[in-house]
Amino acid sequence: MRILRYTLAIIMLPSFIFSQPAFLFAEEPRIGTTYSKVQCEYFGQNWKEVYISILDMGIDIIRLGAYWSRIEEKKGRYDFKYLDWQISEAKKRNIPVILTVGMKAPRWPEYFIPERILEKIQLKSGQDVSKSDYLRKETIEFVKKVVNRYRDESIICCWQVENEPFDKSGPDRFWIGPAFLKEEVGLVRSLDPEKRPIMINVATYPNKILHFLNEITRPTDAASEATKLADILGLNIYPVVGHKMQALKFYFRTSPEERIKYFAPIIQNAKKEGKDVWVTELQAEPWEPGQVVHEGEEDPLTVSPSLMAEYLDEVLSLGIDTVLLWGAEYWLYRKERYGDTGWLDKVNAFKHTPIYE
Numbered sequence: 595m596r597i598l599r600y601t602l603a604i605i606m607l608p609s610f611i612f613s614q615p616a617f618l619f620a621e622e623p624r625i626g627t628t629y630s631k632v633q634c635e636y637f638g639q640n641w642k643e644v645y646i647s648i649l650d651m652g653i654d655i656i657r658l659g660a661y662w663s664r665i666e667e668k669k670g671r672y673d674f675k676y677l678d679w680q681i682s683e684a685k686k687r688n689i690p691v692i693l694t695v696g697m698k699a700p701r702w703p704e705y706f707i708p709e710r711i712l713e714k715i716q717l718k719s720g721q722d723v724s725k726s727d728y729l730r731k732e733t734i735e736f737v738k739k740v741v742n743r744y745r746d747e748s749i750i751c752c753w754q755v756e757n758e759p760f761d762k763s764g765p766d767r768f769w770i771g772p773a774f775l776k777e778e779v780g781l782v783r784s785l786d787p788e789k790r791p792i793m794i795n796v797a798t799y800p801n802k803i804l805h806f807l808n809e810i811t812r813p814t815d816a817a818s819e820a821t822k823l824a825d826i827l828g829l830n831i832y833p834v835v836g837h838k839m840q841a842l843k844f845y846f847r848t849s850p851e852e853r854i855k856y857f858a859p860i861i862q863n864a865k866k867e868g869k870d871v872w873v874t875e876l877q878a879e880p881w882e883p884g885q886v887v888h889e890g891e892e893d894p895l896t897v898s899p900s901l902m903a904e905y906l907d908e909v910l911s912l913g914i915d916t917v918l919l920w921g922a923e924y925w926l927y928r929k930e931r932y933g934d935t936g937w938l939d940k941v942n943a944f945k946h947t948p949i950y951e
Contacts, residue, residue, distance in 0.1 A: 623915050625906070625944055626655035627922040628875065630701040631664075631676060636886065637927045645680060648922045649687050651941065656684055657692040657754065657874065657918055659699030660740045662733075663706040672739060681747055690751035692793065692874075692918075695740045696778060697723070697733050697770070698757040700875075702886050704764035720767045722813070724774030737778055741785040752791045752826060753782050754874070760816035761797045772819045779823050794820035795828025795874040800856035801846040804835065817860045827864045828874035829857070830920075833905060834896040838884030845883070845895065850908055861912060872916040873909050878902040878937070879921025887924060891932050899940035906944065 629648055634641035649656070658680050666672050684691050694700060697707050707729070715726045724730055737755075744750055755778050759770035779792050796816040799805040821827050833853060835846045848856075864871045879887060880894030888894040902919065909917055925937035 623910055623917065624654035626653045626657065626916070626918045627878075628657040628659075628700050628918055628920060629680070629922060630659060630699075631680075632659075632661060632701045633887075633923045636702075637889075637923060639923065639927065639930070642679075644923055644926050646683065647926055649683055649689060651922075651938075653689060655690045655692065655751070655916065655918070657694065657700065658684075659694040659701070659706075659757070661699050661706045662697060662736050663708045666736060666739075667708055667710075669710060674743060681744065681749065685747070685749040689749070691747075691749050692752050692754050693740075693744060693750050694754040694757055695737050695782065696756035696759070697729070697736075698759060698763075700757055702764075704757070705766075705768055717766065717768065720762055721769075722771040723768045724771045730774055730777075733774075734778070734781060737781055738785065741782055745786050745788070748788075750790065752793050753786070754793045754795065754828065755779050755782055755824075756794070758795055758797050758816075758830065760812065760814050760819060762811065762813075763797075769813060772814060772823070775819075776823055791825035791870075792823070793826035793828050793872065793874070794824040795830055796820050797830050798832075798856070798860075800831075800833070800848045800853045801835065802852075804846050805856075818863070821864050821867055821869055824869065826870045826872055827860075828872050829860070829914075830875035831857075831873055831905070831909065832875075832877040832881055833901075834877070834881065836881050836883035836885070836896050843883035850904075853908065854912065857912060861914070870916075871914055872918070873914055874918050875920040876902075876905055876909060876917050877921075878905075878919040878941075879924040889927075889931075899936045902937070903940055903943065 627648060629645055631641045634644050658677065660677060664676065665674060681691055698704055699706050711729060711732055715728055717723055717726065741753070756770055756775060759775050760772070762769045775794070782792060783789070799808045817827065833848050837844045837846065861871050877897050880896045882888045882894055882896055906917060906919070919941070925941065928934040928937055
């Protein structure tokens, strides 16, 4: 199967992808993850212990989120101590940080807009939330505050502006329009003296059914819009997606061949525009129907440690050199709750030397 994947990648990706300037690619693949204090709270974990365990795995890069509703719960009163500590600990270990800024950040419920703001505006389900003048103004002020606070932190390697901004997501299926996203990107660029790259990530839909539903409901071509605005296009990749409709459970799956056929033109277009492509979320945590995340002891149906390894091999074969595995909190949850080290053991195998002790 590995040979098939590499053969398909070589056939389907134009040769110029492999002849891009060397600075676009890492000398060795960078394998990282995303960390969320919010997710640790959901699992009932000690968020500091989990974070230190993740950093000490030997990861190459980590993505953190500036959670607006946690940082500025009250107007003009900012509490950065949690994020300060996370960045400081990454810096001690010389682990580069991707910092996500804006009203969206990784993990449910997707939008982290303070309640004090939501109470003042009326948003409808499925709305482009950037249509609200008040929300736009408040978001800009928050982004300014975050970037100004951390722009002198050399450990930050790039800024991610919003999280899947063009996707309708969260309980109210909000999305962010490209005009406002462009304004946010311009603001971050103007505030950063180091001119670090800007990343915008997008949800992807290689499954034919999900792709069709996305085509008729998504308000814009997310990958194309993100490529125009960003220096780095981030792809969120989930080969198996669970969905529950009333009592019915559905599993939307794709084959390696389907995924390569889907991603090849997206990567081709980004490279043609001189942009790099990273995987910001590669499924390494279950997406079971009707669940925020699988908490039961039984093995999930949507992903396993061996599938996680296959997915990593697959995306690296596409010429992508930076991959963030999604679900580090889950790997530790499995170990803490059920004594299941299978996920961590498999992550160990991604390195020449063990990355988890």
